[in-house]
Amino acid sequence: MKRSLKRGRRLSSEKRVEWVLVMNVMIDICIVPLGVGVSVSKYIAACQRVLDDAQLAHEMHAYGTNVEGDWDRVMAAVKRCHEVVHQMGAPRITTSMRLGTRTDREQTMDDKIQSVKLKLASE
Amino acid sequence: MKRSLKRGRRLSSEKRVEWVLVMNVMIDICIVPLGVGVSVSKYIAACQRVLDDAQLAHEMHAYGTNVEGDWDRVMAAVKRCHEVVHQMGAPRITTSMRLGTRTDREQTMDDKIQSVKLKLASE
Amino acid sequence: MKRSLKRGRRLSSEKRVEWVLVMNVMIDICIVPLGVGVSVSKYIAACQRVLDDAQLAHEMHAYGTNVEGDWDRVMAAVKRCHEVVHQMGAPRITTSMRLGTRTDREQTMDDKIQSVKLKLASE
Amino acid sequence: MKRSLKRGRRLSSEKRVEWVLVMNVMIDICIVPLGVGVSVSKYIAACQRVLDDAQLAHEMHAYGTNVEGDWDRVMAAVKRCHEVVHQMGAPRITTSMRLGTRTDREQTMDDKIQSVKLKLASE
Numbered sequence: 001m002k003r004s005l006k007r008g009r010r011l012s013s014e015k016r017v018e019w020v021l022v023m024n025v026m027i028d029i030c031i032v033p034l035g036v037g038v039s040v041s042k043y044i045a046a047c048q049r050v051l052d053d054a055q056l057a058h059e060m061h062a063y064g065t066n067v068e069g070d071w072d073r074v075m076a077a078v079k080r081c082h083e084v085v086h087q088m089g090a091p092r093i094t095t096s097m098r099l100g101t102r103t104d105r106e107q108t109m110d111d112k113i114q115s116v117k118l119k120l121a122s123e
Numbered sequence: 124m125k126r127s128l129k130r131g132r133r134l135s136s137e138k139r140v141e142w143v144l145v146m147n148v149m150i151d152i153c154i155v156p157l158g159v160g161v162s163v164s165k166y167i168a169a170c171q172r173v174l175d176d177a178q179l180a181h182e183m184h185a186y187g188t189n190v191e192g193d194w195d196r197v198m199a200a201v202k203r204c205h206e207v208v209h210q211m212g213a214p215r216i217t218t219s220m221r222l223g224t225r226t227d228r229e230q231t232m233d234d235k236i237q238s239v240k241l242k243l244a245s246e
Numbered sequence: 247m248k249r250s251l252k253r254g255r256r257l258s259s260e261k262r263v264e265w266v267l268v269m270n271v272m273i274d275i276c277i278v279p280l281g282v283g284v285s286v287s288k289y290i291a292a293c294q295r296v297l298d299d300a301q302l303a304h305e306m307h308a309y310g311t312n313v314e315g316d317w318d319r320v321m322a323a324v325k326r327c328h329e330v331v332h333q334m335g336a337p338r339i340t341t342s343m344r345l346g347t348r349t350d351r352e353q354t355m356d357d358k359i360q361s362v363k364l365k366l367a368s369e
Numbered sequence: 370m371k372r373s374l375k376r377g378r379r380l381s382s383e384k385r386v387e388w389v390l391v392m393n394v395m396i397d398i399c400i401v402p403l404g405v406g407v408s409v410s411k412y413i414a415a416c417q418r419v420l421d422d423a424q425l426a427h428e429m430h431a432y433g434t435n436v437e438g439d440w441d442r443v444m445a446a447v448k449r450c451h452e453v454v455h456q457m458g459a460p461r462i463t464t465s466m467r468l469g470t471r472t473d474r475e476q477t478m479d480d481k482i483q484s485v486k487l488k489l490a491s492e
Contacts, residue, residue, distance in 0.1 A: 045243045094467060096276075099462075100461070104404075113184070119165050163403070215348040307430040309467050355432075359430070
């Protein structure tokens with residue numbers, strides 16, 4: 001399940017090498033606040049700022065947002081989005097999310113799109 | 124539930140006016156073929172062509188594709204995508220989809236993105 | 247992409263045999279009305295009645311409903327759910343849905359659950 | 370955004386009381402391993418054991434599993450599922466998930482289903 005295996009810092013006191021497993025994830029997330037009327041753009045804007053603050057690569061589209069990065073950092077940002085939207089007054093939130101992980105190779109959001117475009121162009 | 128109410132053709136034999144309800148939908152769709160290995164870009168490319176052929180507004184992102192238009196035409200294209208991906212050899216498909224409809228006003232894919240960007244810019 | 251190939255009715259006037267392709271689908275659907283407050287159970291109840299009326303096999307769970315049957319009949323019911331929920335007063339709906347099709351074999355909702363339970367029991 | 374506010378441990382060295390916010394979440398998750406053929410039930414069974422081990426309330430249905438509990442514990446189990454499925458040999462995983470949080474009241478998986486059934490029965 002490792003995306004990449006990074007050699008950890010040598011801890012002198014313990015004289016051992018710690019291996020840290022890093023699992024990257026690409027998500028597509030659509031956060032829907034309930035009980036606040038039909039206009040939800042200000043809540044989505046607040047979540048964009050959460051992702052900016054988290055310094056995670058992200059790209060909004062018309063029905064959600066792609067985010068990629070280390071699993072724990074991405075999921076911490078998702079939790080923060082729920083917290084922020086509740087703090088803004090939404091009593092209920094329902095989110096739909098896709099989560100993709102792979103161990104065979106690294107692949108960014110751009111790689112995925114380019115891969116399809118190459119297929120389309122080669123015809 | 125109508126997005127727009129269009130007057131249907133007057134059917135002379137029946138001397139009546141037929142009202143046709145048109146419901147627009149915006150979807151975000153991610154089609155996942157199973158049993159064909161990990162590389163799925165050629166199947167996604169085939170679905171892009173289905174959407175082109177259907178002359179539906181669509182925009183691919185890194186974890187799915189936005190499509191908008193008349194409900195029946197959009198859903199016919201979704202069905203066609205499943206048919207085409209099966210015909211290409213995938214024995215099983217699992218798709219995740221969001222579907223948005225609204226009766227309060229017209230809103231395109233661009234409108235949704237602009238609405239959030241305006242909120243972000245006005246701070 | 248056919249799940250089963252059924253011989254159509256012989257149309258005497260045209261002296262031909264029509265083959266009808268039937269593609270079954272299993273979906274999991276979660277319909278979320280916006281602009282109607284946080285309590286959405288009456289809208290979900292209305293959708294259950296739509297599925298009953300459509301005589302489709304369906305099973306509600308705590309975060310959605312499984313439905314299985316012929317693609318066109320299932321999708322017609324999904325559209326009807328959106329129409330009904332709008333007619334009940336919801337100006338906006340966002341639905342999340344999974345759609346599964348397979349050509350390798352028939353598999354009901356119960357089959358899928360039993361398959362996992364068998365794996366769990368055999369340990 | 371708190372579901373319940375629990376008093377944290379008093380940290381003697383800092384002479385302060387730490388308040389820990391606990392946010393419950395209900396999810397519906399469908400984990401799809403890619404690159405391992407069409408039969409995925411053994412991977413789903415492994416995830417059921419992860420949820421058992423995590424001692425989280427969960428209920429499988431034909432197209433996913435409902436899980437409820439503290440946000441961090443639920444999300445740790447989701448991560449563990451991805452890790453386990455990769456360790457079993459799946460090079461790629463795509464998961465679709467719904468996540469619901471609410472601050473207005475407590476609501477279990479059973480509550481949600483009962484609420485709809487009551488509406489249906491009262492007609």
